[in-house]
Amino acid sequence: MAAHTQPGRPNQLFRNLNSKIASIPMMLTAVVIFLGGTIWTVVYSFTNSKLLPRLSFVGLEQYERLWDTPRWIVSIQNLATYGCLSLIFSLTIGFLLAALMDQKIRFENTFRTIFLYPFALSFIVTGLVWQWILNPEFGVQSVVRSLGWTSFTFDPLYNSDIVIYGILIAALWQGTGLVMCLMLAGLRGIDEDIWKAARVDGIPMWKTYLFIIIPMMRPVFVTTLVIIASGIVRIYDLVVAQTSGGPGIASDVPAKYVYDYMFFAQNLGQGFAASTMMLLAVAIIIVPWAYLEFGGRKRG
Amino acid sequence: MNIRSMAAVLAATVMLPLGAAHATDLEVTHWWTSGGEAAAVAELAKAFNATGNKWVDGAIAGSGGTARPIMISRITGGDPMAATQFNHGRQAEELVQAGLMRDFTDLAKKEGWDKIVRPVGLLKSCTFEGKIYCVPLNIHSWQWLWLSNDAFKKAGVAVPKNWDEYVAAAPALEKAGIVPLAVGGQAWQSTGLFAVLTVAIGGKDIYQKVYGDKDAKVAAGPEMAKVFKAADDARKMAKGTNVQDWNQATNMVITGKAGGQIMGDWAQGEFQLAGKKAGVDYTCLPGLGVNEVISTAGDAFYFPVLKDAAKTKAQEALASALLDAKTQVAFNLKKGSLPVRGDVDLAAANDCMKKGLEILAKGNVVTSTDQLITQDTQKQLEDLMSQFFANTSITAEEAQKRFVAIFSKAG
Numbered sequence: 001m002a003a004h005t006q007p008g009r010p011n012q013l014f015r016n017l018n019s020k021i022a023s024i025p026m027m028l029t030a031v032v033i034f035l036g037g038t039i040w041t042v043v044y045s046f047t048n049s050k051l052l053p054r055l056s057f058v059g060l061e062q063y064e065r066l067w068d069t070p071r072w073i074v075s076i077q078n079l080a081t082y083g084c085l086s087l088i089f090s091l092t093i094g095f096l097l098a099a100l101m102d103q104k105i106r107f108e109n110t111f112r113t114i115f116l117y118p119f120a121l122s123f124i125v126t127g128l129v130w131q132w133i134l135n136p137e138f139g140v141q142s143v144v145r146s147l148g149w150t151s152f153t154f155d156p157l158y159n160s161d162i163v164i165y166g167i168l169i170a171a172l173w174q175g176t177g178l179v180m181c182l183m184l185a186g187l188r189g190i191d192e193d194i195w196k197a198a199r200v201d202g203i204p205m206w207k208t209y210l211f212i213i214i215p216m217m218r219p220v221f222v223t224t225l226v227i228i229a230s231g232i233v234r235i236y237d238l239v240v241a242q243t244s245g246g247p248g249i250a251s252d253v254p255a256k257y258v259y260d261y262m263f264f265a266q267n268l269g270q271g272f273a274a275s276t277m278m279l280l281a282v283a284i285i286i287v288p289w290a291y292l293e294f295g296g297r298k299r300g
Numbered sequence: 301m302n303i304r305s306m307a308a309v310l311a312a313t314v315m316l317p318l319g320a321a322h323a324t325d326l327e328v329t330h331w332w333t334s335g336g337e338a339a340a341v342a343e344l345a346k347a348f349n350a351t352g353n354k355w356v357d358g359a360i361a362g363s364g365g366t367a368r369p370i371m372i373s374r375i376t377g378g379d380p381m382a383a384t385q386f387n388h389g390r391q392a393e394e395l396v397q398a399g400l401m402r403d404f405t406d407l408a409k410k411e412g413w414d415k416i417v418r419p420v421g422l423l424k425s426c427t428f429e430g431k432i433y434c435v436p437l438n439i440h441s442w443q444w445l446w447l448s449n450d451a452f453k454k455a456g457v458a459v460p461k462n463w464d465e466y467v468a469a470a471p472a473l474e475k476a477g478i479v480p481l482a483v484g485g486q487a488w489q490s491t492g493l494f495a496v497l498t499v500a501i502g503g504k505d506i507y508q509k510v511y512g513d514k515d516a517k518v519a520a521g522p523e524m525a526k527v528f529k530a531a532d533d534a535r536k537m538a539k540g541t542n543v544q545d546w547n548q549a550t551n552m553v554i555t556g557k558a559g560g561q562i563m564g565d566w567a568q569g570e571f572q573l574a575g576k577k578a579g580v581d582y583t584c585l586p587g588l589g590v591n592e593v594i595s596t597a598g599d600a601f602y603f604p605v606l607k608d609a610a611k612t613k614a615q616e617a618l619a620s621a622l623l624d625a626k627t628q629v630a631f632n633l634k635k636g637s638l639p640v641r642g643d644v645d646l647a648a649a650n651d652c653m654k655k656g657l658e659i660l661a662k663g664n665v666v667t668s669t670d671q672l673i674t675q676d677t678q679k680q681l682e683d684l685m686s687q688f689f690a691n692t693s694i695t696a697e698e699a700q701k702r703f704v705a706i707f708s709k710a711g
Contacts, residue, residue: 050676051394052376065709070702071683136542158542160691244544246485248690249683263369265679266394 038279045272053268062273072274075252078164082171082253083232089172090228091221094179099209101180102187112184116177123174127241130170131157157243160250167235167242167251174238175231179224186220187213222293233282254278324614326382328601329358329374331367334547336569340635347627351617363546365488375400380604382611383618388425388436388600389671395602401433402603407616408432413623418642419596419660425671426600434600435619438628438637441594441656442564442668443496445585446571450556451478462589463500463530466560470537473559481537482549482558483689487682489546490689493562494531494681495669499595500588502527504666511672516708520700528696528703534562535689553582562588564597568636568652577650584652586659594659597668598637677710 048058066072097115101108118126133139136155144152156166190213198208214221236255239245245252245260254274262271326348332341338359345355358381360367368391371384375395386392395401408414408423417423417436426434445466452459452469455476460466470480483489499507502523509518518524541558543549550570552558561567568584576582587593601622603615621627628639633648638656646657659665669678684706688699 050674051372052398068705069680069683070687074687244486246544246686246690248687250687250690260679261676263373264365264675266372266675267679270676 041272042276042279045269045276047269049268049272051266051268058269062269063277065270066273066277071249071252072254072257074249075254075257078251079232079235079253081164082168082235083229085165085168086171086175086232087225087228089168090176090179091224093172093176094224095183095214097176097180098183098187101184112181115180118174119177121174123237124241126170126174127238130166130173131242134166134169158247160247163243163247163251167239170242171231171235171238175228179228182220182224182227183217186217189220190216229286233278323352323354324610325354325356326611326614326618327356327358328383328385328618329360329367329371329381330385330599331360331362331364332385333359333361334545334570335573336634336636337566339573340569340631343630343634344622344627347621347624347630348618351621353614353617363486363488365486375604380606382606382615383601383603385437385599386434386602387668387670388422388434388596388598389668390674391670392434392602393428393674395604396428396433400604402605402612402615403431403433404435404603404616404619405431407619411620411623416623416641416643418640419663419665421596421665421667421671422598422600422640434602435622436598436600436640437622438632438635439596439598439640439660440564440566440637441586442492442597443499443587443594444565444567444652445560445562445588446550446553446567447560447583447585448553448556448558449581449583451476451553451559454478454556455559459583460585460589462585464590466588467530467533467537469559470533478556479538479540479552479558480560481534482541482543482552482561483534483538484541484546484549485544485686485690486546487686488678489549489563490535490685491678491682492564492669493534494527494685496562496588497530497534498524498527499593499666500590501530503591504593507666510707511669512667514707514710516704519707520704524703525696525700528700531688531699532696535692538689565636565638565652565656568650569634572634572636572650578652584655586655592659593664593666594656595666595668596660597670598640673710677706680706 044053044055045062046057046059047054048056048061101111105111121129134155134157136142136153136158141152141154144154156162156169194212194216195208198212203212234255235253236259239251239253239256243251245256255278258271258274258278260271261267261274265271328344330341332338341357341359345357348355360370364387368386371381371386372395374380375384376398380400392401413432414420414423422436422439423432426432426436445463447459447466449459451473455469455472455478457469457472458465460469466480473480483493495507495511498510502510506518506523506527509515510524537559541549541552543552546563546567547570549558549561550563550567551574553561553567554571554574554576568578571578571582578584601619603619606612606615623641625641625644628641629644629646629648632639633646636653638653638660639646646653649657673681681703684699684702688694
């Protein structure tokens with residue numbers, strides 16, 4: 001594992017031959033499955049494949065239809081709303097929880113377990129639990145009503161305008177625990193001396209966090225961001241379990257559109273076009289950012 | 301001696317599967333999972349097991365929309381079941397074209413299916429390039445309005461006799477705390493409901509022109525505008541249903557929590573299972589009491605091409621068992637659907653089924669949407685209708701515009 005560089009040595013190709021051979025299966029998987037599958041999908045998105053893939057090209061027809069479809073537009077809007085809010089809230093809440101946890105409180109282990117526990121549940125279970133909690137007839141609404149407020153209404157999952165927030169609540173409940181743990185690890189990685197120095201200089205605690213600790217935690221934030229962002233783009237199972245896209249199509253997301261058109265509508269071409277758009281969106285956001293973050297310069 | 305007995309044992313083990321060649325396990329997939337449906341399926345299994353084979357039940361919960369992709373991916377993925385349910389029509393079209401389904405023309409000729417299956421359209425939907433690829437099992441019609449007599453009694457109004465009276469009675473029902481019209485949240489339910497409104501309010505010709513000929517002009521016309529107006533009424537009446545599955549919505553009608561439901565005659569199985577009597581506890585109005593027309597959709601069994609010879613043979617036994625007169629009666633009585641054979645005795649049928657049989661005998665039938673439009677168009681309609689029913693900010697005019705757009709591009 002030691003990375004001694006020995007310049008001038010011949011046969012670079014055969015250096016570490018064993019590890020190179022060992023990584024061939026993974027390289028093949030990456031190239032054939034990921035790259036090959038992606039290219040295949042993009043190629044077939046220009047065809048009019050229905051139930052079975054067929055190579056009869058129709059140009060951009062599938063894409064024109066896609067951007068003409070109200071359901072696709074709704075699902076993009078939902079993803080944008082959900083993505084922005086989920087990013088902001090899970091980072092804020094996660095960091096706040098971690099900061100509170102870092103105050104050398106008692107029973108820290110217990111709290112940490114409690115906060116992280118929802119992450120152990122799958123999205124399907126999370127979705128079902130929150131479907132029941134938010135159901136007006138069994139959940140929060142009926143509890144509050146039985147306490148006396150009979151006009152209390154809280155049925156986000158049955159209201160087209162706010163249904164995406166109902167899903168957001170469930171996603172935050174499930175995901176913030178993990179963010180908290182990552183943040184906590186980052187906080188623990190900060191040298192005690194920094195805190196001492198800040199205290200000697202008389203800097204208030206919130207300022208220390210905001211201007212010293214958070215900038216120092218940049219790598220942790222980047223990792224967390226990647227984890228949250230990938231979770232946002234692939235959101236599917238939570239929506240299916242909680243609302244199955246309803247009411248109507250109000251809580252639809254791109255991944256669900258792709259699935260529905262590929263398998264329910266028996267229109268592979270349309271589904272491929274939609275998934276290519278998803279890939280494109282991810283690429284537009286991720287590639288320049290990843291280049292800046294990891295490629296452009298070396299950080300000291 | 302020893303070797304001989306060994307040989308005998310060996311021979312026995314070889315003989316056993318040969319001798320019992322027809323005792324084959326066949327996996328049959330379907331989406332019949334509600335109470336009434338499961339009872340009906342049990343009849344099919346019983347009939348097939350009586351042929352000496354074994355029915356392996358592969359029920360997939362979550363209605364056709366969930367089940368079909370699973371079935372199709374199993375067939376296209378090289379792990380076909382021995383037989384599977386689809387609705388008559390274009391759902392399995394491409395699977396047949398791709399040669400994944402078994403051709404039953406010989407058996408059909410031998411048993412004279414063309415003589416016993418009625419109406420003839422059913423067998424036609426199974427036919428592709430002159431060959432028969434499926435076994436029609438039952439006739440289901442969508443065009444029924446189920447009304448709870450109790451709910452109307454509670455609201456103090458007479459049980460309506462047609463759609464207009466029903467719409468007029470809605471405020472009284474609402475006042476009594478009853479949801480006037482139960483519509484489950486799944487998209488296919490509102491889409492089916494709309495097709496029913498098209499037949500009932502618009503009439504047979506309009507329906508045929510829009511869904512059959514994909515005539516965009518008619519779809520944009522004033523007759524369809526009337527249908528959209530009725531759909532607008534329907535979605536207002538459906539407010540507060542808050543259930544997903546069709547049988548939950550039917551249950552609202554059975555328990556009198558909802559005034560009525562527009563649902564196919566498979567809902568009848570639920571009424572029957574709950575011990576309700578047609579005419580006494582509930583009322584059925586074919587064609588919403590306006591146009592007494594029913595569609596001849598239904599379920600059919602398709603048989604994927606299998607490699608195993610014994611199973612291939614057993615498929616034939618299953619196909620014959622499904623069309624057997626006794627099976628037809630037993631199954632359809634439980635299911636609430638009509639038999640595909642015109643020559644069976646349905647004395648045990650209840651009032652609603654008799655109404656259906658009468659309409660069928662008169663020939664007041666339309667082709668079902670499953671036979672007319674592709675799954676792609678169906679899905680687009682579902683997206684439109686589920687949004688229209690859930691979101692009252694979309695006006696009927698807007699919805700009609702999008703409806704026209706879908707049909708102008710439909711194949």
